[in-house]
Amino acid sequence: MTELLLKYFREKQKEVQAEKTYDTQCPFCSMQCKIQLIEQTIVTRKKYSAVGKDNPTTKGRLCMKGMNAHQHAFHPERITHPLLKQNGEFVRVSWEEALQYIREQVTNIQRENGCDAVGVYGSASLTNEEAYLLGKFARVALKTKHIDYNGRLCMSAAATAANQTFGMDRGLTNALSEIPHARVIILAGTNIAECQPTIMPYFEEAKENGAYIIVIDPRETATAGIADLHLNIKPGTDAALANGMLKIIIEEGLTDETFIRQRAEGFEDVKRYVTSLSLADISEKTGVPVDQIRKAAVKFAREETGMLFTARGVEQQTDGTAAVRNLLNILISVGKIGKFGCGYGAITGQGNGQGAREHGQKADQLPGYRSIENERHRAYIADVWGIAEDELPRKGVSAYEMMKKIHEGGITGMFFMCSNPVVSSPNANFVKAALKQLKFFAAVDLFMSETARLADVILPASSYLEDEGTMTNVEGRVTLREASKPCPGEARHDWQIICDIAEILGKGRFFSYESAEEIFNELRRASRGGIADYSGITYDRLRREGGILWPCPEQGHPGTERLFATEFAHPDKKAKMCVVPNEPAVKKDEPTEEYPLCLTTGRVMSHYLTGVQTRKSAALRARHFESFMEIHPKTAAKYKIEDRVLVKVESKRGSMVVRSKWSESIRPDTVFVPMHWADSQNVNSLVAEDLDPSCKMPGFKVTSVRIRPADDKIVNKLS
Known part of the structure; x- marks a missing residue:
């Protein structure tokens, strides 16, 4: 029997005529797992398999999405040449024809309606280099203030809450390696078991070490399956639940008075408000029994170490910022921040959700997490870009608000890069109608998405297997995604497409890059001295070290594993607590008799x-x-x-x-x-x-x- 098996495998081996490997990263969630894709040529067909590679974040783990990611990259429906819509149908055209069409349309719109009439809609799937370049493209090549990105619909509440509370926003305030050492963990509105499966072993190890896990979710998800306490909350009442927990922590004397006195502001106002509330009312509003609210609050306060994590369940609300801030009030009230095994994590949704918002895709931001309204920040970036400060546009509006601008006639032309707002936006039919109203609409994508269908011209982009660049994962760890596979057909990298369009618009001297690494080196200079400082990170270091946590202000710097050990990022070095009412400022679309x-x-x-x-x-x-x-x-x-x-x-x-x-x-x-x-x-x-x-x-x-x-x-x- 053994001889027969050996003979079978020897024959199979002979069929493999060639084998290649491609090192890359998963294009999906924010864990950014490292992958080696193995390509075997067997007679006349190719066979692919993916294996995980060791790295500081996921230790070689892959989930089902990562193992099968290559299937979309090789899909026959992939767009591999420029397409121009003629008489309602897309026809193949040359790059020269597509670019000339874009030049004519943009020139006409800006002559008739002004520079701000052209908008740019970016993506958190882009590399850091491409996100940086897209922001520069909008402000230098198009001179428009209207740029935002799909991360606005994902991470914006957590980012804003962290900036308001701590003075800066990085996905996790600690490295993932500290999670197993937390004695109590709150997972609020995050189903990591399905959304970021390769992060789960950190929480499983924490549980093996005796951690008490509290899950806040209206569903008993796979993540809730590891919980010691599941708070089965009514959707949209997270802020009220946090008030209930704060009331118990304060009234039972479980606060860290020394930490609050030395490192926080606003506690007395919060104390005054929450002690005036009724736990019975909060219980009725949230659907969580008082004894469970008390159990969660006391457990989180009394344990020596503890961590808090939030995701879309809390954040994708019309009071998402306030709800996250109130959960951070809890963290500060018990002093569980800036210490080993203590901290906050916003579980990033998209692959580069962290990096994509740091370097200029957001309406109000410049590279390095600088503010576009800050005169000093503007002057610094203008100098890096070689333009006058007064040439930089001011801030624009958010992603969905751009759709309103289209309906109002303020935006008549749009560039979309790797984004699908016809599906991802709220009131999606309104968005679809807006895009149909545009005079000019260009899309850059891999496929004919529901949004790309509406475009006048589609430019073919490269996939994760072909497009080299850096990504910033859930921790705030910058990683290098190697990509050596050639682009199929006439597809080009996103950064090359941006440079090509800038060239035909007469701005080529600002976009004369030969590689992603060259763009990254400019990004390093642009981020120097900013909150998200990448200036000490290089491609060589990333290859050697596997990833570096920002801020990293110089090449000899090891990166910053834990934030806020001695001070917060506000000018006075203190965290800011704030009163969060039980009732949100914007009324939610809550059940009624007609819609129960x-x-x-x-x-x-x-x-x-x-x-x-x-x-x-x-x-x-x-x-x-x-x-x-x-x-x-x-x-x-x-x-x-x-x-x-x-x-x-x-x-x-x-x-x-x-x-x-x-x-x-x-x-x-x-x-x-x-x-x-x-x-x-x-x-x-x-x-x-x-x-x-x-x-x-x-x-x-x-x-x-x-x-x-x-x-x-x-x-x-x-x-």
Whole structure:
């Protein structure tokens, strides 16, 4: 038997005529796992397999998305040459034709409507180099103030809250390696088991070491499965829950008085407010029993070390900034920040969600996390870019507000880079109508996404296997993504496309780069002295060390593993606590008699964001080939919804049809729909356009809806 097996494997080995390997990083979540893709040529076909590579963050781990990421990069529907829309149909054109078309359109719009009439919509999937260059392109080549990016819909609440509280925002205030040493951990609105699976071993190790884990979520997710205490909260009431915990911590004398006195401001105002509140009222509002609120508060306060993590469940609210700030009030009140095993982590959603917001894609930011309204910051960046300070535009508006500007006629031309707001935005039908209204719309993408379909011209981009550059992961660790595979067809790197367009607009002298590394070296100079200081990081160091945590102000600097050990980043070196009312400033789209259920949204493990890439992967699509609505069996019985049937879900803004999925792990007053599907299954078409006043985050997690079985006409149409 052994001889037969050996003979079989020898014959199989002979079939492999060639083997190549490509070192890269996963293009999906913020863990940025390192990958080696193995390409085997067997007779006339190629076979691919992915293995994890050792690195400081994930130690060689991969999840199902990383193992199958290459499937979208090799998909036959990939765009590999420029496309121009003629008579309503896309036709293949040369790069020269596409670029000349862009030059004509931009020139005409800016002559007729001014420079600010052209907007730029970026992405947190871009490398740091490309995010930096896109911000420079908007302000130097186009001279427009209108640039923002899809990270506005993801991380903006946590980033704003951290900046307001600590004076700076980095994904984690500590390295991931400290998590196993925390004695108590709060996971608020984060389903890491499905969204960032390769981070889970850190929490599992903490649990093995005796950590007490508290999960705050309206669903009993896979993450809640590791919890010692699951607070089954009503969606959108996180700020009130935090007030309840603060009240208990303060009234039971569990605060760290020394830390508060020496390192914080605003505590007395917070104390005055929360002690005036009723725990019974908070319990009724949040749906969390008082004894559970007390248990969570006391446990978190009394343990020697503790960490707090938030994600979209808390942040994607019209009071997301306030809710995160209130959770940070808890952290400060017990002194669990700036110490070993103590700190805060905003679990970044997109692959480069951290780096993409640090270097100039946001409407109000310049590279290095500088402010575009700060005269000193403006002068420094203008000098780096070789322009006069008064040539720099001022701040623009947020991503969704740009769509309003289009409807109002203030923006008539747009560049989109690797983003899909027709699916990802709230009130998605409004966004689609806005894009149809544009005089000129250019998209840079891998595929004909739902947004790219509406473009006048599409330029083919390179994938993660082909595009070298740095990314900044969930920790704030800068990593180098190697990429040696040639671009297919006529596809070009995003940075090359930006330079090409700048050249035809007459701004080529500001964009004469030969490599991603050359751009990174300019980024290093632009970030020097800023909050997000990368100036001591080089490609050579990243290759040697595997990643470096910023700030890193000089080449001999090891990077900063733990922030706020002795001081915070505000001018007076103190953290800022603030009063957060139970009732948000912007009224939420809460259930009514007409729309009695609360819809909340999120992810599933096999898909990523709007699904443009993962829905092109056969292995991932097979796991979830359609959307669904998770509903409690009691609620299903009330509305006569059977399991696994088509259901019509309606809000004040639109409707969708999905398949029901009974689950006892969700609150009876709530239904859940994932966000990865488009068209008739686009859940964001139901979401209100109201925005957080501080960070302009939409309220994706709370939408009032009604449900009913889909009628035969709809069923027949979809079948």
